[in-house]
Amino acid sequence: EPEVTQTPSHQVTQMGQEVILRCVPISNHLYFYWYRQILGQKVEFLVSFYNNEISEKSEIFDDQFSVERPDGSNFTLKIRSTKLEDSAMYFCASHEGGRPNTGELFFGEGSRLTVL
Amino acid sequence: AQKITQTQPGMFVQEKEAVTLDCTYDTSDPSYGLFWYKQPSSGEMIFLIYQGSYDQQNATEGRYSLNFQKARKSANLVISASQLGDSAMYFCAMREASGGYQKVTFGTGTKLQVIP
Numbered sequence: 001e002p003e004v005t006q007t008p009s010h011q012v013t014q015m016g017q018e019v020i021l022r023c024v025p026i027s028n029h030l031y032f033y034w035y036r037q038i039l040g041q042k043v044e045f046l047v048s049f050y051n052n053e054i055s056e057k058s059e060i061f062d063d064q065f066s067v068e069r070p071d072g073s074n075f076t077l078k079i080r081s082t083k084l085e086d087s088a089m090y091f092c093a094s095h096e097g098g099r100p101n102t103g104e105l106f107f108g109e110g111s112r113l114t115v116l
Numbered sequence: 117a118q119k120i121t122q123t124q125p126g127m128f129v130q131e132k133e134a135v136t137l138d139c140t141y142d143t144s145d146p147s148y149g150l151f152w153y154k155q156p157s158s159g160e161m162i163f164l165i166y167q168g169s170y171d172q173q174n175a176t177e178g179r180y181s182l183n184f185q186k187a188r189k190s191a192n193l194v195i196s197a198s199q200l201g202d203s204a205m206y207f208c209a210m211r212e213a214s215g216g217y218q219k220v221t222f223g224t225g226t227k228l229q230v231i232p
Contacts, residue, residue, distance in 0.1 A: 041224075043207060045220065106163070112159070
């Protein structure tokens with residue numbers, strides 16, 4: 001069964017360092033997303049990406065965050081200068097597209113980021 | 117206003133019994149989709165079931181069924197014959213086709229504990 005894969009599964013970094021989280025969405029999917037979940041809290045939308053550009057972003061997704069699809073398969077989330085409050089589980093997700101009220105949103109297993 | 121409301125922060129159920137997890141939603145978009153995800157303690161997000169706003173019948177997937185009441189804007193998850201492995205956080209989520217793109221909003225989750 002096709003799946004969304006994420007690397008690394010866990011990253012520990014020092015405050016102020018840059019972090020890149022990587023995702024490989026399902027190959028025929030057109031919509032890509034990043035979500036985050038601070039420990040014990042709900043899953044929060046960060047950004048959606050379609051046709052090689054950001055289609056929507058939340059207020060959490062400030063100038064410290066960026067996304068790109070460098071090579072047609074990977075979908076990356078970069079945090080330029082990490083803060084303690086960036087510690088969370090980051091989920092990548094993808095969706096096939098088509099009619100908006102159909103189909104499953106596939107999630108990766110998450111990348112746990114710990115900022116010290 | 118909250119887009120997705122899960123009013124039960126925690127629920128207990130006896131093994132082999134059925135349990136209903138509540139979810140209400142708020143949207144003015146006529147086309148939307150509703151999801152339930154399971155998040156075990158290991159952290160990954162596992163898709164359980166999907167209901168489209170235009171679907172005439174309630175969705176079912178094995179022991180999971182979605183009690184979709186459109187007029188009341190509720191999408192409760194019913195788990196029949198609970199198993200110990202069902203103990204997890206359960207998130208209700210909604211996808212709206214706002215602006216041609218698709219954004220998924222999650223509820224705060226319900227922690228289900230299955231008792232032997």
